[in-house]
Amino acid sequence: MNKTFKIYAVIFIVVMVILALFEVNKTESTDWWKNFKTYQKSPFGLFIFNNEVKDLFKNKIKKINQTPYDYYSENKKKPHNILVIEHEVDSESWNKILDQVSEGSDAMLIVSEIPKEVSDSIGYYDSKLSFEDENVLKLTDIKYQNDFIHLDKFPSGRGFTFIKPGVEVLGKTVEKNNSDQANFIKVNFGKGHFYVHSEPLFITNYYLLKKGNVKYAQDVFSYLDDKETLWFDESNSKASQFFLRFILSNPALKYAWWILLGGLVLFIFFNAKRKQRIVPIIDPLKNTSVEFVKSIGNLYLQEGDFHDMMAKKAQYFLNKVRMDLLIDTQNLDEEFEKKLQLKTGKPMEMITEAVVFIKKAQNPYAHVMKEDLAKMNKLLDQII
Structure with a gap:
């Protein structure tokens, strides 16, 4: 065993011991990332909503693991409900959704940022209207006045501005230091309707576990007619995630992955530095x-x-x-x-x-x- 190998071995052992000490002494931290993934049990995942959604829609909901463009290109549907929750959808798929709504379907979009394809087509805009740490979500219908949600963790503060005439405001964000702002609207489009909610936090694990908050979610979804609902959620399928997403979501695998990459970088660096031969200087050919x-x-x-x-x-x-x-x-x-x-x-x-x-x-x-x-x-x- 040569001297260089011994040095590398000692360095590797020291690094492993330090990482082990960090792992033993670390405190478990809460992941407050707004992931909106159906398999995530973190505060802002949709694990609870995903488990209860069938009861909420009376078993008339179907999760679609395709893009709206692919699904509607292969299937012809009679008027139905469309549900999109904080999910990126391509332009062609939005056009398919617009076509379905114009033919009599109803679409509920629960997204913090409204897609430009939709806002330009039906005439409203969303923006960051508040930077308050807390606010309250309420519905405007008098029969729902006692059903509200108090957002005390990272509200988005987004709402609707430049609302054209004829758009019905169904819900608002109420704050102490600001005037009420619309966050839930209904827009007529062709034979159907768009229901757009700009604060998806109300269906996350953290808020659904709080007493009384489920009623607000039930009130929001009650605006959809009692018919089949298609929930487009293909990106939330756990099997469709890139393998690194799974590795990095597991702390033990994440540490092992970074140690492996670090070891490979060190090996390549020292090995290349040690074995690289001198590159001879070659005079360029003269232009004659x-x-x-x-x-x-x-x-x-x-x-x-x-x-x-x-x-x-x-x-x-x-x-x-x-x-x-x-x-x-x-x-x-x-x-x-x-x-x-x-x-x-x-x-x-x-x-x-x-x-x-x-x-x-x-x-x-x-x-x-x-x-x-x-x-x-x-x-x-x-x-x-």
């Missing part, structure tokens, strides 16, 4: 293109064969016309000139003059001067 061009240019300048240079320039130009503009260059006639003029947008006089120079360059017996080469070169560069 400029020198090559200069050499060729000097060669032509010394030879003074302007006719050959004109022929090569014409050949290069025609090749570029074929490749870039897809024009046949076999016959340099009027048809060719018209096509070239249409593709480049250059004046016809310039095109005609350029073709004259090209034909002259292709004629092996033509007398070519230095000025001809310069003028043709300038013309062809202006065309393409």
